Amino acid sequence: MKKIYLTIALVASVLGASAQNRKHVANFSLFQHYFNPALTGYEGSMLKTYYRNQWTGFEDAPKTIFASAELDLADLASWKKDGLLQTSETDTYNRQLGARHAFGLAVLNDRFGPFTETQLHLSYGTRVRLSEKLSLRWGAAATYSSQQLDASKLTMDQEGDPEFEGFKGESGKVGKLDLNMGLVLTAENFYLGYAMQDILKGKMTTGDDYLANSFPWQHVVQAGYRAALSEQVGLVVNGLYRYDAKLEETMEGQVKAVYQNMLWLGAGYRRDLAYSLQGGVRLKQLRLGYVYEVPTADARYLDKATNELMLIYNLLAVKYPKYGKKVTMW
Template identity: 35%
Template sequence: MKWFTNSIVGKTVEKKSRCLFSNIPFGKNVIGLYLTVFLFLFTAGGSLAQTRKYFGQFNQLQSYFNPALTGYEGSVVRGLVRNQWTGFEGAPQSFFLSAELDPMEINAVENAALLGNTAAGLHVIQDNFGPFRQTEMLASYGARVRISRSTNLRLGIAANYHHIRLDGNNLTTEQANDPTVNAYLNQFATLQVMDFNAGMAFTHQNYYFSYGLQNIARGRVYRGDAFIKERPFVSIFQTGFRQALSSKITVLTNMMYRIQHDLPYNLEMNVKLMAMDKFWLGVGHRANYANSYHFGFLMSNIRFGYAYEIPVTSSYLIPNPTHEFMVSFFLFRKGGVNSEAGTLIW
């Protein structure tokens, strides 16, 4: 038995299983496919390796990780594309699209971010990698209570629908009769899972603290081919701070820590310098996995962000970088980045 750790489509997969690929040639055109097959290695008991989504700009997707942060930045539509291992044919890709609405902003209420008490969001993610296509839809609802003039306590819940499609025709193995994979060779399998997330947060224009819990039902509500037996609880801690150094320079820091019993801990952080409330430069680090470099700019109600990510030496698998592009459009925003309506960037 041997442990495998791999980074695929912004995911970590760590599994205990037999090595199926010890004699396979190491070629540029096939290495990506070989590595994606690791996603499908089973233990003797038949449980599938768990996966974890990674985003270099995780701080821009707060409400996806914790529904309590739905509407924290107001009514906004976001889109993100993540291209991993650029340069390899069939390299993994992730697509993210979300919309969040604050009814108080729709009604043009002044200081809606402070006076409003509900918000709703819809998030859609699609991952394509090797034989797998995963589509996730998440509907979130957040409620908030004003503690002080500038501080809110937020609670949130989300329903999560996950559709996974496996194309067994794309599996590659030197042991066609290996029981860990031959049940799905040369055929298709689909799995649909319904689950729930919840969270709470303390938010301010200049800081936030939050805790979220994912997979509350542990994947037990499903239909289709049960090639994932159970989904573990995931605890997510997020925090961020912003501090003005001068009238033109602001420092922004964000951190996320994830705990999942069947995977190593995940710690991510980034630091950005924002100039004149118009553009920013930053660096990020995912502990034991990758470093990233960020830049972006604000133009009226539009925000654009880019992250360039490269693996650290300890997890070096493929030298090709990852590119991540993000665009946000704020629907009803009035005032500047630091207006009382809220903040346009974390």
């Protein structure tokens, strides 16, 4: 088995020798609640999952598996009352007015060289109607993460590195409880939100101390806009900005063309890291998507592409309109 010199060099230089790394997902617009708990249930009661194989072909490269469940109580109330979710072509069910309380559970597993991280998020989201067209959503999530270091896979970029010397041939483990909170302003065709992640800054940790002081307060800004260009074609634009004191800032955006609220094609860019192409299809309650990502700028020396597969399933049947000036996906 090849030793992962490049992985350790990345951990030591890019990640500040702390094993903290920022989780990237090219389809970030479809997994909004992971970044901001206020968006829990924003698109309805759903099961979501994605698999991301970063830098395909590079040994011990990052691999991420994510799965979540979101339950919007307004969906259940409307469905039990008169079946509004099973709409006609006019799509009379208005999510903007109905999404009052929602709950979510999300699990993420990420493997990168000698590091393994598992995250668990329990989230709640609610909304207050500000006007006929605007709502303000608020949310919070209790989070737990477990990070493990398998030092048998550790090859030092610098011999005697004190950051990891104590774990040579052994393993380390850290568990952390924390809190995320967020606010989002929403309307039928746009959203704008801000979230704070790791608010407790790792103060509630157990286990080894090799990740001490490695959990800064994270700031997340999300925005999206969608509009119909014709009765069959729509345009969707999404953006994501993240900042913390250790990894500093990351910005990314994507543009998608949507046909009959069923097919989409798009492109994205993560500043100094990657370009991406994506596509997908919605078949009744099921959405399938694929992203192909190519490294650029600071990440170009890796010369390995990234593949990302995603699946979303509506728990309650919704008949989305194929025609008319309304886009129903982000």
